[in-house]
Amino acid sequence: MSHGNHQQRLNESLSALMDGEASELEIQRLLKESDASGSDLQERWSRYQLAGSVLRGDKVAPVDLGLAASISAAIADEPSLADSAQPSAANDSGDTGRSRWWRPLSRGAVAATVAFAAVLGVQQIQSPQPGGNMLAEVERPAQQPVQSLPQPSSFVVPTPTLNTRAVSTAPQLVPEQRLGVPSPQVQVVPSPELMRHLNRVMLEHSEQAARVGSQGMVPFARATYGERPSE
Amino acid sequence: MIMAKVFCCSAPKANSSLLAFLLLAIFQSPSISAQAVAEEPVSKEPEPNENREAARPGLVLPATDAEAQALLAKVAEAVTNLEYRGLATFEHVGVMETLEVVHGVRNGEQVERIRYLTGAPRELVSSGHDAQCRRDGSPLSRAGLWSSSGLENVRSLYHFFIRGQERIADREAVVLEARPRDPHRYGMVISVDRETGLPLKSMLVAPAGRVLERFQFVELDLAPINDADLQPLSNEARKSDGSGQCGAHVSRWRLGWAPNGFKAVAARELADGEMLVFSDGLSAFTVFVQKLGPDMNYQGRATRGATVAYMDHLEVNNVRYTITVVGEIPDSTAQLVAKSVAAKN
Structure with a gap:
């Protein structure tokens, strides 16, 4: 029983972490767990990733065998192709409308079905939480899929800050939430010292990353970006 | 239960494509794709030995x-x-x-x-x-x-x-x-x-x-x-x-935890502390540990485009250090790394 509780709490923490809203306590818990039995935690992460991946419409996604097996089981439960040639009539008269809705989706429906299952699985292992957490989970896959074509709409346009002097090269700040106080995330107007520090570390990091990495010009573009010559 | 229901409701036409998807999915699983073989090797050079295995005809592997x-x-x-x-x-x-x-x-x-x-x-x-x-x-x-x-x-x-x-x-x-x-x-x-x-x-x-x-x-x-x-x-x-920046500076800090595959690739002394660079080969993050005084007590993250800086602090022997983890990594990962910084010994 206590094991179940522990697991449940871990799942909640994991979900919070995925949303970038994990508290300090939760992070410590996950850290400890990933040391103890990293594989289990990672597997769950994979499922989260998979759900998003499939919903994005990727035709081929790396699916772990556990999920594949459960889908196989689901198929085994189904009536054979010959039987289901007249699908809704025999099954459930209430389903007629739905099957008509499903059919035209054909191939696209498959990916959606699998993804749906995966998302349901994810949500079942979470206990319902007050607040918008579940909603966020459902909304996530609705975001734009990755395309290699230009897709400016997927860029998040920064909301203007209160500081009218802030320029676009300034980092946006989100302070750590106080434990247990779900305050809305607010933009802070940073002190000049803090801004200088952030600019400096971002620049140093980018230059160093350019030297160790293999990304060509990108880190240099980042390193040059935030510079503001003499103010 | 719910999952089975969802599948029951799908039309028969979807069934066969579902099978096809499954086939692809199974062969896509990490354990197998790790040994996958090129159907049409793009390079003329001899391939590494461990890649010798029967090709699977009819399957399109995304990237061999x-x-x-x-x-x-x-x-x-x-x-x-x-x-x-x-x-x-x-x-x-x-x-x-x-x-x-x-x-x-x-x-x-x-x-x-x-x-x-x-x-x-x-x-x-x-x-x-x-x-x-x-x-x-x-x-x-x-x-x-x-x-x-x-x-x-x-x-x-x-x-x-x-x-x-x-x-x-x-x-x-x-x-x-x-x-x-x-x-x-x-x-x-x-x-x-x-x-x-x-x-x-x-x-x-x-x-x-x-x-x-x-x-x-x-x-x-x-x-x-x-x-x-x-x-x-x-x-x-x-x-x-950048000359001389890859030298053998020995850091006095260590990470209690780092994401799988990230290794320290550079350490450098700064006027007010040091910086440690970690890379997994494609992504990189840098850990700054600095003495910046008590005014720099911000705790939280700052983002600019893909780059996040997560700030935290640490006290060792009554000296306060500001920790900043900067990189093109998820916010939560930067946070985890920042929390795991500790002094050696």
Whole structure:
């Protein structure tokens, strides 16, 4: 029983972490767990990733065998192709409308079905939480899929800050939430010292990353970006 | 239960495609794709022995080892040794800027000049790196990264997919996607020039498919670079000399936890502390531990485009240190890393 509780709490923490809203306590818990039995935690992460991946419409996604097996089981439960040639009539008269809705989706429906299952699985292992957490989970896959074509709409346009002097090269700040106080995330107007520090570390990091990495010009573009010559 | 119900409701036509999807999915599983074999090896070079296995006819594998390996090796070679100049766009923080980039090789060292053509005038001339790092023999330096062991590391952290082809800057490119196997790094979609291997476009992609930044050439010139092209154009240009920065500085800090595959690749002393650079071969983050005084007590994250800086602090022997983890990594990962910084012993 206590094991179940522990697991449940871990799942909640994991979900919070995925949303970038994990508290300090939760992070410590996950850290400890990933040391103890990293594989289990990672597997769950994979499922989260998979759900998003499939919903994005990727035709081929790396699916772990556990999920594949459960889908196989689901198929085994189904009536054979010959039987289901007249699908809704025999099954459930209430389903007629739905099957008509499903059919035209054909191939696209498959990916959606699998993804749906995966998302349901994810949500079942979470206990319902007050607040918008579940909603966020459902909304996530609705975001734009990755395309290699230009897709400016997927860029998040920064909301203007209160500081009218802030320029676009300034980092946006989100302070750590106080434990247990779900305050809305607010933009802070940073002190000049803090801004200088952030600019400096971002620049140093980018230059160093350019030297160790293999990304060509990108880190240099980042390193040059935030510079503001003499103010 | 619910899952079975969902499947029951799907139309019979969907059934067969579902099976097809499953087949693909099963062969896509990491354990198998790790040993997958090229149906049509792209490289003429002999493949590593462990890749010998019967080909699976009729299956389209997204990126076989041989393909991915050949492409990645080509990229590494091009970004290091190719001389080029070009105009590029950089989308970042919700805006697009244009910039001029020049890459030259002088005495075996790389020299880069980057100048923004929009917004505030910004220019950087970077030189003198690589030679030191190479001597250092770090497995993740530019030179060592795509050695067999470096490549092995990268492949255990990312899935690679060939996403097709596209034309960038009037050149044919192969689109390669690196999708992370865990949540501690971002994915990348890189369009690699078919002829030279230079990344003509690269995007950093967050888990939900959100593009965090995109760098893309508009025009590329592969003619040899003159010395004059490497001289700064503006007086305010910043010069960055990387010589000696890959030295053997021994850090007094350690990470209690780091995401799988990230290794320390550089450590450097700063006037007020030190910085440690970690890389998994594609992504990188830097840990700064500095004595910045009690005023710098901000705790939280700051983001600029794909780069996050997570700030925290640590007290050792009554001395307060400011910790900043900076990198193109997810916020939560930066937070985890920051929390795990500790003094050695």
